[in-house]
Amino acid sequence: MTQCKNCQSEVTQQYCPNCGQPASLKRIDGHYIVHEIEHLLHFEKGLLYTIRELVKNPGQTVRRFISEDRSRLVKPVMFIIITSLIYTLVNHYFHLEDGYVNYETSVPNTTGQIFKWIQDHYGYSNMLMGLFIALWVKFFFRKSAYNFYEILILLCFVMGVGMLIFALFALLEQLTHTKLMQVASIIGFVYIAWAIGQFFGKARAINFVKAFAAYILGMITFSLAAILLGTFIDMLK
Numbered sequence: 001m002t003q004c005k006n007c008q009s010e011v012t013q014q015y016c017p018n019c020g021q022p023a024s025l026k027r028i029d030g031h032y033i034v035h036e037i038e039h040l041l042h043f044e045k046g047l048l049y050t051i052r053e054l055v056k057n058p059g060q061t062v063r064r065f066i067s068e069d070r071s072r073l074v075k076p077v078m079f080i081i082i083t084s085l086i087y088t089l090v091n092h093y094f095h096l097e098d099g100y101v102n103y104e105t106s107v108p109n110t111t112g113q114i115f116k117w118i119q120d121h122y123g124y125s126n127m128l129m130g131l132f133i134a135l136w137v138k139f140f141f142r143k144s145a146y147n148f149y150e151i152l153i154l155l156c157f158v159m160g161v162g163m164l165i166f167a168l169f170a171l172l173e174q175l176t177h178t179k180l181m182q183v184a185s186i187i188g189f190v191y192i193a194w195a196i197g198q199f200f201g202k203a204r205a206i207n208f209v210k211a212f213a214a215y216i217l218g219m220i221t222f223s224l225a226a227i228l229l230g231t232f233i234d235m236l237k
Contacts, residue, residue, distance in 0.1 A: 059198030111230025133218030
């Protein structure tokens with residue numbers, strides 16, 4: 001008989017009967033690392049499975065995650081971090097943002113520096129933009145039962161897929177030597193608006209219109225917030 005190191009309960013078998021913590025942890029070695037990578041990429045319960053389901057039926061997949069089963073998909077925050085990392089790595093080597101994100105100013109100021117950071121770190125600034133989009137989604141779908149945080153979960157998933165779309169088209173552009181980033185922008189935009197609308201009910205066409213408006217207004221509000229922040233800092237200086 002031993003004592004659980006997590007909850008201090010008595011343990012007589014391999015796992016704690018109170019919290020499920022293993023009685024003894026296996027040593028971290030090469031086999032452990034390989035197992036963790038396989039678990040992350042497993043097609044039935046991991047990153048590839050999550051991507052497949054979000055591409056096939058994003059609305060139903062996220063609704064099921066929120067209300068029924070949270071064991072099969074990669075956790076939403078981890079998912080957007082992983083997809084942002086993939087996007088950032090692809091952009092680092094291929095400079096894909098030069099094809100559809102560009103901000104230049106003739107007068108050096110804080111606003112210009114902020115937008116330069118957004119351009120250079122679009123994968124991570126996309127996560128900040130999601131907060132503004134979530135506010136507009138909540139406004140347009142305020143009669144729904146989903147709260148602000150559940151909408152953030154939705155955006156973590158769909159915006160993560162959006163970044164994967166950009167990364168995929170960047171690779172295709174390099175292979176085909178054809179300008180494809182504008183096409184990627186359209187496809188990514190349509191996917192996100194479609195996924196948000198489907199989440200709130202694909203039977204109603206108005207949902208897709210409201211999702212489209214929420215996404216556009218979220219981007220505009222994010223840009224205005226960056227401008228106001230830069231202006232305010234310059235005024236303080």
